[in-house]
Amino acid sequence: MFRRPVLQVFHQFVRYESEVASSLVLERSMNRVQLLGRIGQDPVMRQVEGKNPVTIFSLATNEMWRSGDSEVNQVGDVSQKTT
Secondary structure, eight states, X not given: OOOOEEEEEEOOOOEEEOSSOTTXXXXXXXXXXXXXXXXXXXXXXXXXXXXXXXXXXXEEEEXXXXXXXXXXXXXXXXXXXXX
């Protein structure tokens, strides 16, 4: 079965400043996510003023496996993702 990466989502470094001590800054590491499937429709990007942008899209995936008696099983799913 042919699979290809459809979308890679990267989160940027996020900094939080403490209200108690303004010199204290907590950093979070960068995460990498790789989603495999087919995009159902064009992604929609939205951003609320002063907040991080989000992308909404649907992703179709399927899973195939063989059982002990060599019977091929398949399950499909379409779900909406928000990043």
